[in-house]
Amino acid sequence: MMLLPCPWCGPRSATEFRFCGEAGEAGARPDPATATPEQWRRYLYLHANPRGWSTESWYHGSGCRRYFTAERHTLTNEVRSTTAAGGAP
Amino acid sequence: MSETSEEPIARSPIAPQAPVVRFGWEISARAARGDLSLSDETPLAKVAVRAPFRGAAADALGVGFGRTTRTDVDGVGVGDVLVVGSGPGEWLVLAAPGRGPDLAAALTRRLGSSGEFVSVIDLTHGRALVRLAGRAAPQVLAKVCGIDLSDSVTPDGAALRTTVARVVTDVVRDDRGGPPSSVGPSYLLHVERSSGQFLAGALLDAGAEFGLETGTFVGLAGRDT
Numbered sequence: 001m002m003l004l005p006c007p008w009c010g011p012r013s014a015t016e017f018r019f020c021g022e023a024g025e026a027g028a029r030p031d032p033a034t035a036t037p038e039q040w041r042r043y044l045y046l047h048a049n050p051r052g053w054s055t056e057s058w059y060h061g062s063g064c065r066r067y068f069t070a071e072r073h074t075l076t077n078e079v080r081s082t083t084a085a086g087g088a089p
Numbered sequence: 090m091s092e093t094s095e096e097p098i099a100r101s102p103i104a105p106q107a108p109v110v111r112f113g114w115e116i117s118a119r120a121a122r123g124d125l126s127l128s129d130e131t132p133l134a135k136v137a138v139r140a141p142f143r144g145a146a147a148d149a150l151g152v153g154f155g156r157t158t159r160t161d162v163d164g165v166g167v168g169d170v171l172v173v174g175s176g177p178g179e180w181l182v183l184a185a186p187g188r189g190p191d192l193a194a195a196l197t198r199r200l201g202s203s204g205e206f207v208s209v210i211d212l213t214h215g216r217a218l219v220r221l222a223g224r225a226a227p228q229v230l231a232k233v234c235g236i237d238l239s240d241s242v243t244p245d246g247a248a249l250r251t252t253v254a255r256v257v258t259d260v261v262r263d264d265r266g267g268p269p270s271s272v273g274p275s276y277l278l279h280v281e282r283s284s285g286q287f288l289a290g291a292l293l294d295a296g297a298e299f300g301l302e303t304g305t306f307v308g309l310a311g312r313d314t
Contacts, residue, residue, distance in 0.1 A: 001235070008154070008177050009249065013235045016252060062257045063250050064154075064176050 002077055007084040008064040016062035022047055023069045024055035051075055101131035102217050102285035106303050112186045116306045124271045125223030126304030127292055131285065133309065134189035135212045138180040138196060145203035150180055157246050157261055159309075162195045171266070171309055173248045175259045181279060183309060189213040217285025220266070220307055221292060224273035229296040236260065238274075245274075254291035256284045266309045275311075 002014040021027050026048040030039045048054070054074050059067050067085040072078070098115055105117035114132040121128075140146035142154070152158040154174040162170050162182070170192070173181040184192045189211040200207045221230060227238040233254040236243060243249070245264040252258065259279035267275030280288050293301055 009251075012251065062252045066177060 004058065004070065005079055005082055006060045006063060006066075007068050007082045008066055009060065012060070012063060016060060018059040018061050020057040020059050020067065022054060023057040026055070027057065049074075053080070099132070099214065101129050102282045103129045103131065103219070103289045104286065105129065111306070114186060114306075117303060118305055119303060121268070121270070121302040121304035123223075123300050123302055124273070125225050125229070125296065125299055125301045126221075126268055126271060127289065127296065127301055128220045128222070128268065128304040128307050129289070130218040130220050130277065130306065130308070131216075132186040132306060133213075133218055134184040134186060134192050135216050135218065135279070136182040136184075136189060136193050136196060137210045137212050138182060138200070138207065139178060140180070140200065140203075140207040141205050142178045144205050146200045146205050146207045147178075149199055149203065150174075150182075152180075154178075155248055157248050157263065159265075162192060163199065169309055171261075171263065173259065173261050175248055175261075175279075176250055181259060181261075183218075183277075185308065215282050216279055217282050217288070218277060218279050219285070219289055219292070220263075220268075220275060220277050221296075221301075222267040222273070222275035222304075222307075223271045223299075223301075225296075225299040225301075226274045226276060229292065229299055229301060230260075230276060232295040233291055234258075234260070253278060253280075254288060254295075256280055256288050256291075258288065263309075264312070266307065266311045268304060268307045268311050 003011045004014050004017055005011045030043055055071050069083045070079050071081045100115050107118045108115045109118040151160050152172050152174045154177050157173045160170055160172055169185050171183040175181045193209050193211045196209045236251050245262055248261045250259050261277040263277050264275050
């Protein structure tokens with residue numbers, strides 16, 4: 001079982017969460033008013049998908065129903081930091 | 090057309106055994122003989138409150154995320170209200186059967202003056218609530234729930250939301266309200282109404298090896314009386 005440390009609820013089974021994509025610079029949404037089709041396509045379909053540390057957005061749908069950002073190592077599933085969206089608990 | 094002047098009867102989503110009608114609800118009359126029991130507590134009034142995580146409304150409710158408290162809300166009665174911090178900025182308030190509208194009105198009066206964005210909704214007929222109580226209750230729950238249920242992590246008065254038998258459930262440890270005939274931990278499990286029968290069936294299945302039986306309605310003041 002993979003455990004994810006929710007900043008509100010503590011470590012929980014990953015089945016309680018939904019993965020919401022890469023956060024930070026890799027997942028930053030461009031301004032739709034000024035983005036070129038190439039930038040928009042890159043945002044929608046292309047992902048960094050690194051082998052190593054990745055900053056990701058997760059949703060704890062079966063728990064606190066809050067979003068948070070986690071730094072996860074994609075090879076070992078180690079999580080070194082989490083940040084609650086909208087302020088720390 | 091039948092002539093009747095009886096009050097309408099409310100029904101729980103969980104089919105009762107040997108049903109009788111009390112306080113306007115059809116409840117199971119069969120009492121558990123052993124220590125370990127699963128009782129349908131759906132008739133309890135259930136009110137959901139949403140408010141900012143920190144602030145005047147949160148202070149007025151008297152309990153934060155992850156804990157419970159027994160309190161008095163104007164017009165509802167002393168000691169028969171259980172306030173549960175079920176999520177960040179979310180509370181579940183439980184009271185005696187039939188008190189839902191009074192409780193929601195009292196909470197609206199009390200929290201309305203905070204000046205914050207607060208919502209109070211009576212969910213009594215939209216949710217199901219069961220109580221799993223007895224010495225082996227943590228062992229039964231551990232079969233269908235991934236939470237550490239030891240006293241050091243989940244003591245009396247703890248509240249959390251997780252999955253129980255894959256159903257999103259508010260788990261509330263409330264030993265004081267357990268059935269008078271039992272000892273040991275007592276858990277209130279609060280789910281969407283449509284998941285009630287499934288959850289009760291899953292728990293009875295998990296508890297069969299421990300002798301889990303269906304019990305009658307207990308309410309909030311079980312071991313107090």
